[in-house]
Amino acid sequence: MDIVIRRAEPRDYESIWRTFQDEGVYSGTLQTPFVSQERWMKILSEGADSNYILLACCGDEVLGHGGLHPIGKAARRAHAMGLGLVVRDAWQGKGVGNALMAALVDLADNWLPVIRLELTVYTDNERAIALYRKFGFEMEGTHRCYALRAGRYIDAYAMARLKSKPVAV
């Protein structure tokens, strides 16, 4: 399967909305069922300069997406970005997450002045944890009862990855 990674454009809101229709996708994130198309329309059109949302595509089909997002507005945290990643239920376990992570980490390491990438992941999400570790993320702690999922409060790990030393010419 040829996976092409490209930047999400405002017109892609429907594909992203469709991805979040999958139960495995919204369950693994902080999204709720009944995701709003309008919300994604706004994020893609208004946040284009600050959010780097990349799509993994096979032909015309969008298989999943991942993003780097600013963390608040504090200048002293400008070196950090949040990372999010989702792959449609039918395409999980086929290397799509790997391809998106490689592109996001390359963007952060080589093209953006970002030193720290951070994320949260539910403690039972073994596939995601394995993928994040593979790309250099380390555990920093556990958020207890972090989020409500299908009627139960579940824990999440805080994971982060620090860029190795800056390379001077």
Ligand SMILES: CC(C)(COP(=O)(O)OP(=O)(O)OC[C@H]1O[C@@H](n2cnc3c(N)ncnc32)[C@H](O)[C@@H]1OP(=O)(O)O)[C@@H](O)C(=O)NCCC(=O)NCCS
């Ligand atoms: C987590 C997620 C993004 C991973 O993407 P993916 O396309 O399914 O993952 P890949 O096929 O690229 O595989 C990633 C790695 O996990 C490993 N893996 C797969 N299944 C696994 C499992 N059950 N347990 C542990 N590791 C597993 C694979 O071996 C692979 O590593 P490798 O390339 O060294 O072999 C995807 O499954 C997903 O979107 N899940 C639902 C939403 C979600 O949980 N998002 C993450 C929120 S923090």
